[in-house]
Amino acid sequence: MAAEHRVPAPRLESQLADHLHGFLRDLRTSGLCVSTPKQLDFLHGIEIGRPNAIDVLYWIAVTTLTSSLRDRDVLDPVFARWFTDESIPPSPAPEDGPADDGEVPGPVGRDATATAENVDPRGTDDGLEPSAADLEHRRRFDVAPRAALDEMARIRQLAPTVIPAVRSYRRKPSRRGHWLDLRRVCTLARRTQGEIIVLRRRSRPRRQRRVLLLIDVSGSMKQYSTAYLRLAHALIAGCERAEAFTFGTRLTRVTPALRTRDVDAALGSLTDLVRDVDGGTRIGAVIDEFLDNPRYVATARDAVVIVLSDGLERGECQQMHRTVRRLSLLSHRLVWWSPLAVDPAYRPRTRGMAGILADLDALAGVDDLTSARTQLERLRATCTSERHHIGERRDRIPETTRSAS
Amino acid sequence: MSTLSRDDLAERLVAERYFADDGLITAVHLAKTLSRPLLLEGEPGVGKTEMALVLARALDRELVRLQCYEGLDASQSLYEWDYPRQLLELRSAETSERGAADLYGADFLLERPLLRALRVDSGAVLLIDEIDRADSEFEAFLLEFLDGFQITIPEIGTVTPTTPPLVVLTSNRTRELHDALKRRCFYHWIPFPDADREREIVRARAPGLSERSAAVLVDAVNTIRGLAPLKPPGIAESVAWAQGARTLADEGWEWADAMRAAIGLAVKHEEDLALVDGHDSQVYST
Numbered sequence: 137m138a139a140e141h142r143v144p145a146p147r148l149e150s151q152l153a154d155h156l157h158g159f160l161r162d163l164r165t166s167g168l169c170v171s172t173p174k175q176l177d178f179l180h181g182i183e184i185g186r187p188n189a190i191d192v193l194y195w196i197a198v199t200t201l202t203s204s205l206r207d208r209d210v211l212d213p214v215f216a217r218w219f220t221d222e223s224i225p226p227s228p229a230p231e232d233g234p235a236d237d238g239e240v241p242g243p244v245g246r247d248a249t250a251t252a253e254n255v256d257p258r259g260t261d262d263g264l265e266p267s268a269a270d271l272e273h274r275r276r277f278d279v280a281p282r283a284a285l286d287e288m289a290r291i292r293q294l295a296p297t298v299i300p301a302v303r304s305y306r307r308k309p310s311r312r313g314h315w316l317d318l319r320r321v322c323t324l325a326r327r328t329q330g331e332i333i334v335l336r337r338r339s340r341p342r343r344q345r346r347v348l349l350l351i352d353v354s355g356s357m358k359q360y361s362t363a364y365l366r367l368a369h370a371l372i373a374g375c376e377r378a379e380a381f382t383f384g385t386r387l388t389r390v391t392p393a394l395r396t397r398d399v400d401a402a403l404g405s406l407t408d409l410v411r412d413v414d415g416g417t418r419i420g421a422v423i424d425e426f427l428d429n430p431r432y433v434a435t436a437r438d439a440v441v442i443v444l445s446d447g448l449e450r451g452e453c454q455q456m457h458r459t460v461r462r463l464s465l466l467s468h469r470l471v472w473w474s475p476l477a478v479d480p481a482y483r484p485r486t487r488g489m490a491g492i493l494a495d496l497d498a499l500a501g502v503d504d505l506t507s508a509r510t511q512l513e514r515l516r517a518t519c520t521s522e523r524h525h526i527g528e529r530r531d532r533i534p535e536t537t538r539s540a541s
Numbered sequence: 542m543s544t545l546s547r548d549d550l551a552e553r554l555v556a557e558r559y560f561a562d563d564g565l566i567t568a569v570h571l572a573k574t575l576s577r578p579l580l581l582e583g584e585p586g587v588g589k590t591e592m593a594l595v596l597a598r599a600l601d602r603e604l605v606r607l608q609c610y611e612g613l614d615a616s617q618s619l620y621e622w623d624y625p626r627q628l629l630e631l632r633s634a635e636t637s638e639r640g641a642a643d644l645y646g647a648d649f650l651l652e653r654p655l656l657r658a659l660r661v662d663s664g665a666v667l668l669i670d671e672i673d674r675a676d677s678e679f680e681a682f683l684l685e686f687l688d689g690f691q692i693t694i695p696e697i698g699t700v701t702p703t704t705p706p707l708v709v710l711t712s713n714r715t716r717e718l719h720d721a722l723k724r725r726c727f728y729h730w731i732p733f734p735d736a737d738r739e740r741e742i743v744r745a746r747a748p749g750l751s752e753r754s755a756a757v758l759v760d761a762v763n764t765i766r767g768l769a770p771l772k773p774p775g776i777a778e779s780v781a782w783a784q785g786a787r788t789l790a791d792e793g794w795e796w797a798d799a800m801r802a803a804i805g806l807a808v809k810h811e812e813d814l815a816l817v818d819g820h821d822s823q824v825y826s827t
Contacts, residue, residue, distance in 0.1 A: 171724060181571045185547060192547075195567035203723040205582070205730045305612025306676075319616075322624035326644075330631035430714045458812060462771065 156182070159218040163201065168210040170201050190219055277362050277403035284363075287505040288370040288399065291512065295374030298512050299347055299440060300468070300519040303340035313339025345468055345519075347371060347378040348436050350426075352445030353410060354384040354417040360475045361413070363504045364444045365403055369394045370505075379435045383422040384412035389432075417448060419488070420455030427462055440519060441467040444502065446474050449488035457491040464495035469519050473511060477501035493527025545573070545600075553599040558745040559591065560738050568729035569596065578687050578708035580672075580723065583731035586775015589711040592731075593668035596707065603661045605706070606668045607654035609675035615682060620694060621651045645696035655686055656700065664704030672722075673712045680722050687725045734776065736763060742776055747783035754796050758783050761800060761824045762807065768820060770813040782807035797825050 160175050170178075178200040187193040194215060202211055280288070309317055320336040349368050353361045368380040372394050382388045388410050396402035426432045441463060449456045464470040472492075476482050478501030484490055493499065498518050500511045545553075547570040554561055561569070569592070572579035581589040597604035607618055627644045634640065642648065652660060658667035672680065686692060690705045710726060712718060734742065739759045744750050750758075759779065766773040774782070785803035790796055808814050817824055 174724070177571070177575060177577065177727075180575055184574045185567065185571065191563055192567060195564040196571065198564060199568040199571050199727045199729055203580075203720075203726070203728045207728075208730075305610065306614060307612075318624040319622070322622075322628055325628055326631065330628055330635060332628070431717055434715050461812075 155218065159214065162218065163211065163214050166210050166214050168201070168207055168214075174201055193219060277365065277400070277406070279400050280366060284366060284505055285399070287509065288366055291367065291370040291505065291509050292374035294509060294512055295347075295371055296344065296376075298516040298519070299344045299375055300516075301342040301344050302438075304343040305340065307338040308341050310337060310339040310341070313337040315339065344376040346435060346437075346439035347375050348439045348441045348467070349378065349380040350423075350441070350443045350445070351380060351382045351390075352384065352417060352419075352443075353382045353413045355414045356417065356446055356448050357444075357475070358414055360444075360503055362403070363508070365390075365394070365406065366399055367444075367505060367508045369399050369402055373397075379439075381426065381432075382406075382410050382412075383417075383419070384410075384415045385418055385422075386412050387422045387425045388412075416450045417445070418451040419445065419447070419449045420451050420453070420457075420459050423459035423463055424455060427459060427466075433466065436463060436466045438466075438468050440515070441470045443470070443472045444474075445472070446476050447472070447484070447489040447492070448486065453487045453491055456488050460492040461495045464497075464525075469497040469515075469523065470495060471498045471500070471511075471515065471518065472496050473500050473502035473508070475501065475503040478503045478507060490527075494525050496526050497523060499526055545570075550599070554595060557595045557599045558742075559588070559595040559599075560734070560741050560745070561592070562732075562734065562738065565592070565729055565731060568727055572709075572727045573600075573707050575727075576690070576705040576707075578710055578726045580710045580712065580718075580726035580728050581731055582712050582714055582728070584733065584773065584775055585713055586777035587731045587733060588776055589731060590668065590670055591777075593666055593670075593709040593711070596709065597666040600666065600707070602663060602707070603665045604668065605654050605658040605661070605665045606670060608670050609672050609679070611674060611676055613675045613679050616653070618653050618655050618679070619692060620653055620656045623649045623651050647697070650694075650697070656692055658706040658708075659690065659692060659700050659702040661706070662703050664702070665706040667706045667708045669708065669710045671713060672710050673715045673718065677719060680719050684721055684725065687722070733766065733773075736760070739763075739776065739779060743779055743783045746780040747787050750783055750787055754787075754790070755783065757796065757825075758786065758800060760826075764820070764824050764826075765808065765813075765817060768816050770808065770816055771810045772808075772813065774807045778807040778809075800825060 156179065160170065160178070163170060178197060181196040181200050182193070185192060185196050187196060197211060197215060198208065202208055307313075307315055309320060315338040317336040317338045321332060321334075324334060324336070325332045349371065351361070351364045351368060353364075357364075365382075368378075368390070372378045372380060372391060379389070379391050380394055382390050390406060390409060393405045393409055394402050396405065426436075460470075474482075474489075477484075477499060482501070484493060484499060489499075498514070500514070502508045502511050547566060550570050550573075551561070551566045554566070568579055571577070581592060583589055593606075594604060596602075622645070627649050630642055630644060630649075634642070650656075654667065658665040669683070672683075687708065689701075690708075691699050691701045693699045733739075736759050739762070740752075740755045743759060744752070744755045747755075762774055762779045762782070782800070782803055785806045786796070786799040789799035789802055794802070804814065804817060808817055
């Protein structure tokens, strides 16, 4: 059936055809690259659907030409330009970007703003635009001294032994295991005229849990960020599945940058990536942003989550409490490492920290790589023992009578 | 069957009490007519899976369902040889001194959902549910299947269907799907329905509900969605809430009280319950 529909070219009146091809061309120049098969689908769709209203034509275009919700941001204005005068009601079309090459509205400009908005919907009013001040941060990450490199090597070796492992769901052939590998047993048996001589087995191989690092790079953490980022570099190299994010006033995923083998080069490349170094902290808002992104949330689910921060929240504490609780529920273990806690006299009395103790599995002091390694060793006990939160929940949501009042 | 028009399709869906908007109907119609897989995304509980279930009934086709999970592989989704039977056949052929049957014939083939969907003569509706839960290796494995709806089994050859199945994939966007997969599919994002449509849905699924009660309930659901809870209630939640509250209303409860008592069917986070309690007058304004 498929072939039947794909072979003959659609018989459309030439004027209409020109209009449709113009629309498709405009779509391409606007930044939505639609492959030829998809364009053919669009034309076939019109033949089959016989749209008698612009709405139907719009939905044919959406179905055949887009492959994600974001594509509609490009499609909608172009469609409106070619087929209607006003924008399409179902989803508001974004305004066109500045025209930068003749009469075609600038797709590049619009694309750029769209991605910027995806990263941080709050825009630029919190001073996130790169400025001359950023240049100073280039010098922030010093070349790692010998001692730091040695310590990192130790952490890399230590990591696989402390990160808990779970069984993978994909059964692999192995020497011993719970499951008979019927396929291999039978293949072997056929060689011996159906006589089973050896059994082969399958097992679920062990696989490390994910590790998620959330690193505070705000002003109050200035003297520790370098060590923290080196720690992240070592953990990403040493663990099977580690992810690292930095946060200050906004959230940045730094895992790909930290995969660079050389630690100085890796940290150097962060200078361009992390734009909010030494700024304020909005822990609640940032974790909220993290939790809003389903792909990010997937990295926290059943993971060992380590937050490296002093917990000095500049925003409202309520939000921080709420989001940390959710993070705790998502994670396997939630551990908070604070440079302040190195001091034995430290008590988490700030409103921000006091409210989240009930959701933490451990609160420990980490201010350099050596203390990080000590805490990593303790992580093994935290992860293997039964889950036990360190604080009491004080602000418990009151039991309300939801029955007839 | 392939000449089913868009309007006919819409009618049949309504007859099955599924109220799709124009976009979804167009997407399904095109996917069916051009025999392309259809990828449905949307918030949890907007009726992605339900769409496939209803389609099977509406088109009078067999539904074949493949629930994805981490570690899903070819032997669980495509086909597997019946190894114990093969061995028994070998042994019995040995004792009875007759020639063994073809060990790789159709008799020894265990069909799994993807193969099953190809072998239904009148065409099946294949639901590949929550594709984002499977790992990316599985996604890559699906590409050949989605391309031409055929499967190559080395010992038998290529299996092609007499009628191509109507394939519906759903995703909750817990991870980004590969572009190669998306390129092969028609894509539709199912939004939350508008209030009128949701009232229709609620009344169809919770029969016996008065128009006014349904309106109150849908308004409440929309208010809750507007409060930015952790998990905005989907249509599935609205329907469950309506059904639960109606059961209580039948026992003589006031509608607003019945809704309060059954709130757990719509809101499932402790934080969200507190949020709803805090906005009691807004949510239950009648």
